[in-house]
Amino acid sequence: MKQIRIIDATLRDGMHAVSHSLSAEQMGAIAQRLDEAGVTTIEIGHGDGIGGSSLQYGFAKASDREYFAAVSKALKNCKMDVLLIPGIGTIEDLKVAMEYNVHTVRVATHVTEADVAEQHINFAKKNGLEAIGFLMMSHMAPVEKVVEQAKLMESYGADVVYMADSGGAMVPDEVKAKISALKAAINVPVGFHAHNNLGLAVGNTLAAIETGATVVDGTVRGLGAGAGNTQLEVLVAVLNKMGYDTGIDLYKLMDVGQEMIDPLMHRPQIISNDALVIGYAGAYGSFLLHARRAAEKFGVDARDILMELGRRKTVGGQEDLIIDVAIELSKQRKQNVG
Numbered sequence: 001m002k003q004i005r006i007i008d009a010t011l012r013d014g015m016h017a018v019s020h021s022l023s024a025e026q027m028g029a030i031a032q033r034l035d036e037a038g039v040t041t042i043e044i045g046h047g048d049g050i051g052g053s054s055l056q057y058g059f060a061k062a063s064d065r066e067y068f069a070a071v072s073k074a075l076k077n078c079k080m081d082v083l084l085i086p087g088i089g090t091i092e093d094l095k096v097a098m099e100y101n102v103h104t105v106r107v108a109t110h111v112t113e114a115d116v117a118e119q120h121i122n123f124a125k126k127n128g129l130e131a132i133g134f135l136m137m138s139h140m141a142p143v144e145k146v147v148e149q150a151k152l153m154e155s156y157g158a159d160v161v162y163m164a165d166s167g168g169a170m171v172p173d174e175v176k177a178k179i180s181a182l183k184a185a186i187n188v189p190v191g192f193h194a195h196n197n198l199g200l201a202v203g204n205t206l207a208a209i210e211t212g213a214t215v216v217d218g219t220v221r222g223l224g225a226g227a228g229n230t231q232l233e234v235l236v237a238v239l240n241k242m243g244y245d246t247g248i249d250l251y252k253l254m255d256v257g258q259e260m261i262d263p264l265m266h267r268p269q270i271i272s273n274d275a276l277v278i279g280y281a282g283a284y285g286s287f288l289l290h291a292r293r294a295a296e297k298f299g300v301d302a303r304d305i306l307m308e309l310g311r312r313k314t315v316g317g318q319e320d321l322i323i324d325v326a327i328e329l330s331k332q333r334k335q336n337v338g
């Protein structure tokens with residue numbers, strides 16, 4: 001059978017969809033069930049990665065340390081992974097994860113800023129961790145730029161380089177062009193992380209696999225920022241039919257969805273109008289709930305905020321601009337009315 005490695009991000013990207021509200025106990029219990037279902041790597045913690053719990057990104061229910069402790073205790077075979085965005089998380093935060101046997105760190109940067117990952121990848125490698133470079137918002141750069149940045153990640157020692165479609169803004173032809181170029185240019189495995197804003201997360205993931213990605217992400221029930229991620233149980237079913245061995249027990253994974261994830265979802269993980277606009281405008285997936293809150297507060301349409309954020313080519317870390325845009329739109333509206 002053909003092999004494919006899957007990284008489950010339910011307990012990290014999924015945290016965006018529940019406003020980082022999972023308790024450490026809930027995270028530990030879900031981690032245990034994912035492990036029992038045969039998932040081999042799970043990414044956990046605040047949606048914006050380690051050190052993300054803050055006024056800017058939203059406070060998590062528990063501290064990083066509490067999440068690490070609960071999850072590391074629950075896991076038997078599955079490895080723990082954390083996301084580190086340099087500038088949000090620090091090497092000090094990573095050291096805390098190392099106390100709890102973290103196996104993998106994904107060092108995430110904007111697609112044109114791989115150079116800020118050098119120190120963090122070096123540190124991870126020196127300390128025996130698997131280091132994955134993770135290029136966010138990859139729809140915002142042309143193929144050559146994505147390749148250049150992936151090569152930088154590889155040169156720093158990344159074991160895998162991921163392309164993330166953070167805004168769910170890519171169509172399959174773009175995924176294929178970028179993944180095949182990466183595959184030809186670097187010597188480490190290529191990974192792909194999708195969002196579903198255009199309804200293409202599973203399709204784009206298959207396009208990535210077809211053109212050379214050997215590591216891909218998913219989340220149970222698709223729980224994740226924006227319209228959510230590639231729905232993992234769907235992906236596993238499709239891959240099984242295509243003759244891939246994921247090592248995951250499909251029914252057990254489905255049961256995690258029904259018994260553990262459905263009850264905690266704040267809203268159905270559908271492609272709502274504003275989530276669709278994120279993919280259409282190429283805005284950042286995790287802006288969704290921030291934009292909804294700002295829209296309500298300033299009496300404007302969340303879609304207009306997100307379109308404007310896409311036009312301005314805003315990226316993760318610019319969450320404070322959401323309020324500015326909402327205020328501007330509200331002023332414009334009042335002028336137009338008056």
Ligand SMILES: C[C@H](O)CC(=O)C(=O)O
Nearest residue numbers: 013047048136164166286
């Ligand atoms: C911090 C983001 O949620 C990372 C990610 O999953 C993405 O860029 O997509």
Ligand SMILES: [Mn+2]
Nearest residue numbers: 013166193225
């Ligand atoms: Mn994501």
